[in-house]
Amino acid sequence: MKRIIVVLLYFVLALNSGVAQGITLEKKEVKTGNTSFYYYTSEEKSDAVVLLFHDWFGVSDLSYEMADRISEAGMDVVIMDLYKGKSAKTNQEAGGLMNSIDQANMWEYIDEVLKIAGKKHENIFIWGFSLGTIPASQTAIKNNEIVDGMILFYGNVTQDQEQIAKITFPTLMVMGAKDNPDGAINFFNNVNKASGTARLFIYPNARHAFAQKLFNAGGNYDEAAKEASLEVAFRFLLEYNE
Numbered sequence: 001m002k003r004i005i006v007v008l009l010y011f012v013l014a015l016n017s018g019v020a021q022g023i024t025l026e027k028k029e030v031k032t033g034n035t036s037f038y039y040y041t042s043e044e045k046s047d048a049v050v051l052l053f054h055d056w057f058g059v060s061d062l063s064y065e066m067a068d069r070i071s072e073a074g075m076d077v078v079i080m081d082l083y084k085g086k087s088a089k090t091n092q093e094a095g096g097l098m099n100s101i102d103q104a105n106m107w108e109y110i111d112e113v114l115k116i117a118g119k120k121h122e123n124i125f126i127w128g129f130s131l132g133t134i135p136a137s138q139t140a141i142k143n144n145e146i147v148d149g150m151i152l153f154y155g156n157v158t159q160d161q162e163q164i165a166k167i168t169f170p171t172l173m174v175m176g177a178k179d180n181p182d183g184a185i186n187f188f189n190n191v192n193k194a195s196g197t198a199r200l201f202i203y204p205n206a207r208h209a210f211a212q213k214l215f216n217a218g219g220n221y222d223e224a225a226k227e228a229s230l231e232v233a234f235r236f237l238l239e240y241n242e
Contacts, residue, residue: 025064080132134156150169154174
């Protein structure tokens, strides 16, 4: 049985984040129906890949920073673009893009990119931020037999017992203590009752989207919370990338 660790840290970790290398990402197109989606992929150097689902703002500086850090950790990365090449700088712009998501074709696009990644990589990890936690978790649950791990940062998570029963892969949920973490705690408890594969990291005093400088014009950004959470996330990835 996989080891279970519950992490409820209420202290500040002293961490080194590393320096981004500025990896080159290739933009690729996926056509579904009469429309096109895009994804951004690094050069294939690893047997492991992380499919990264963006937050409310679309593919932003945070997405590219995460791609750099994933590459530094020795894994390939695919940034999923649910907004078809558009992105936002303000909450208002982000809300408009969120409401414009092409739900009718989005899942076909995600399935196609996952199929491509599966042909090229042995280990597949799914990582979603905020808005991206919904497609990330649904993708992982739907493909639980080939997914090696899932990371969800401060977003909505399913409480559906039938779906939770399919979370048989290692899962890390990250939340801020001031971001209504009750749903994440229930999710963590339910997954562990079903399969014992969940971990939970709650950072003190952090609010929603603490890793995104654009949210609320930077009002929620918390660098200490971000660095501590990413340290936990990358330890998780490296542990299960065997």
